[in-house]
Amino acid sequence: YVALPFSIPIVILIRLIKPIYHIHLGYFYGGRIGHFVSDTAMTAMSLDKEFKGAYLFYFLPNIANKQWAKMVKRELNVYYWVRLLAFANLLIPGGEKHSVIPGMSQEYTSRDLKGLIYHSDFEFKFTNNEIKFVKDWLHEKGWRDDDKIICVQVRDSQYLPTKNWAYHDYRNSDINTYIPAMELLVQKGYWVFRMGNTMKEPIKTLNSKIIDYPFDQHKDDLIDVWLFANCDLCITTGSGPDAISTLY
Numbered sequence: 001y002v003a004l005p006f007s008i009p010i011v012i013l014i015r016l017i018k019p020i021y022h023i024h025l026g027y028f029y030g031g032r033i034g035h036f037v038s039d040t041a042m043t044a045m046s047l048d049k050e051f052k053g054a055y056l057f058y059f060l061p062n063i064a065n066k067q068w069a070k071m072v073k074r075e076l077n078v079y080y081w082v083r084l085l086a087f088a089n090l091l092i093p094g095g096e097k098h099s100v101i102p103g104m105s106q107e108y109t110s111r112d113l114k115g116l117i118y119h120s121d122f123e124f125k126f127t128n129n130e131i132k133f134v135k136d137w138l139h140e141k142g143w144r145d146d147d148k149i150i151c152v153q154v155r156d157s158q159y160l161p162t163k164n165w166a167y168h169d170y171r172n173s174d175i176n177t178y179i180p181a182m183e184l185l186v187q188k189g190y191w192v193f194r195m196g197n198t199m200k201e202p203i204k205t206l207n208s209k210i211i212d213y214p215f216d217q218h219k220d221d222l223i224d225v226w227l228f229a230n231c232d233l234c235i236t237t238g239s240g241p242d243a244i245s246t247l248y
Contacts, residue, residue, distance in 0.1 A: 007088040014085070014098060022053035025086040026100035028072070030063040034240030038110035040072045041124070041247050043102040045116045055100065058082040067221035068244075071124040123248055126226060134226040137218055141211060143191055150185055151231040152178060153195045155239040173237050175203050181235075182210050193227055195241060 014023045028043075030036040047055055057078045063069050072078060089095040102110070112118075135145070143149075154175045175194060182192045186209045194203055199214040213219060213227075228234065228244035236242040 003084045004088055004091075007084045008092070011085055011088045011092060011095075011098075014089075015092075015094070018097070020052070022051070023098060024053065024055045024100045025082055025089055025098055026055065026057050026102055027060055027083070027086065028057055028078070028102055029060050030065075030069060031060065032240060033064040033068070034243045035110060036064055036068060037241075037243040037247060039102040040068070040076065041122075041243075042110050042112060042116065044072075044075055044124075045120050045122050056082045056085070057102075058086065064240075065221045065224060067130075067225045068124075071126070071225070075124055117247060123229075126229075130222055130226070134223050137220075137223060141191075142208065148190050148232040149227065149230065150190045150192050150233045150235065151195045151227055151242075151245065152182065152192060153234065153236040153239050153242050154178060155196070155237055156200045175199070175201075178235075179203060179205050179210075183207055186210060190232070193231070195224070195227065196239075197224070 017023075028036065028039055043055075043057075055077060057076055058080060059069060059078060069078075086099070089098055152175075154173045156172045156175065178194075182194075182203075183205065185192050186207055191209050191211065193211045193213050196214040197219075202215050203210065203212050213223075224241065225244055228241050229248040231245060234242050234245035236245075
């Protein structure tokens with residue numbers, strides 16, 4: 001409310017210039033990585049490049065992956081102060097013409113109803129320094145640049161541990177039942193990365209090419225995203241981060 005004396009005049013100006021320059025204000029929910037990836041990617045691919053105006057966004061609090069937020073900000077206009085304008089816009093009648101909610105509107109849905117992902121070459125890019133950071137970490141494991149990577153994303157009860165999410169329990173699996181498949185893939189020349197941020201227990205294998213990433217001491221948001229984006233195959237029970245592999 002403190003910012004309203006400054007933001008309301010700006011919103012009024014935005015309304016006045018609409019006939020010649022239409023400004024939209026919106027936000028991204030980043031609390032769950034699957035929604036975060038899908039909403040930002042679909043929005044980036046759906047924006048009209050010939051549109052005479054601008055789309056300005058802000059992130060809601062509690063970002064699930066800071067690396068993804070960083071990559072999104074390179075491609076889309078995401079700024080903290082947009083939330084101040086968006087709030088003022090909602091207070092003044094007629095604000096819906098300047099409001100866009102990615103992932104929830106028919107125009108900017110997070111579901112790929114038009115096959116945009118498969119017909120677009122758009123992607124959120126990594127910098128050379130980011131690529132070097134991940135590859136240096138991989139090289140320490142013994143990985144070589146031409147080696148192929150498989151990500152295995154299997155959610156368990158640690159993903160949503162509170163009772164309020166118990167109705168999602170049917171989506172959980174025992175990662176150790178995947179070990180025979182992982183070891184077979186290693187025999188065929190792949191590196192296998194068991195993925196996830198917080199998992200209930202380590203996998204029971206001593207195979208050096210099966211990396212139990214959730215329990216790696218150097219786990220990092222950048223490594224999370226890069227592995228899902230650059231793996232040759234993603235085996236998943238459907239748990240958010242696999243949306244990155246779908247996009248790339």
